Amino acid sequence: MLINADFSRRAIVAHEHYQWVASPQGGVERVMLDRIGQEQARATSIVRYAPESYFPAHHHPGGEEVLVLSGVFSEGQTHYPEGWYLRSPPGSSHQPASAEGAVIFVKLCQMPPHERSRVRINTRDPAAWRNENGREICPLFSAGYEQVCLQRLPARALLLAQPVNGAEVLVLEGEVAVRGQSYGRGSWLRLPPGETTDVAGAPQGATVYLKTGHLGYANP
Incomplete structure (x- = not known):
């Protein structure tokens, strides 16, 4: 799957042109902003969790970057409300979920293999x-x-x-x-x-x- 995959060209997705697509996990849908690959893709997305939705525990071999845009995003028993920035290095793992629902900005598989930074910042x-x-x-x-x-x-x-x-x-x-x-x-x-x-x-x-x-x- 290729979406805005030519990085030499300008790409813009206005909010009013969002196209929500169901993910393989019930209750979780996404807007694909750029993408190269299938489910294990190099991808930039807006992801929306319905209340009480979750993904099974999984690894991120290429790392993951998250900015919580609304609601509360959880990793296990740790909860991150709107405004939190999360950066997890290649090889990290988690079990993401949201009890009340959340919208997050996510970048997957875009870190060099040598990165080891784990970042958690409350931008509020x-x-x-x-x-x-x-x-x-x-x-x-x-x-x-x-x-x-x-x-x-x-x-x-x-x-x-x-x-x-x-x-x-x-x-x-x-x-x-x-x-x-x-x-x-x-x-x-x-x-x-x-x-x-x-x-x-x-x-x-x-x-x-x-x-x-x-x-x-x-x-x-």
Whole structure:
């Protein structure tokens, strides 16, 4: 299965164009944003858990990255409400579930085999944020091959002032504008190297998830 599989091209999925697809596990469905492969795929998705739904315990040989967008996402007896960022390295395992229901942003099989970081950050904690050059940023992960953060983007401010080695954006609040088109909460954008300097906050600004650098190392 190939969905937005050409990483040299810009890919955008606006929230109003979500197409929910049932997963093999009852009560769990997903929007496939990009994907290369079948069930054990290199994939980026929005995943929705109905109340009392779960996946059986399983491993992630290529690692997993999760941002909880709403509800409460659980791993065993540990519960992560909206705003938590989870990064589990290659070879990790878990049994995901949600008692009350949840929506999460998920990236699978996109970490190098040598990564060993296990990250758990509550982005709703004010202490997780800092001011950098007049902009509020919540750092989530940084390595030579990628950087991940949340940003509060002021109105009409450029997200990136100079080109980077590819960027991926998920709008969490407000809107961003790209070439005159606005994209609201839930919209996902993947911008290849060289096409990353025309994303700006719309008049009300935006809060976004931002990953940079990784597309230059992507080898789908």
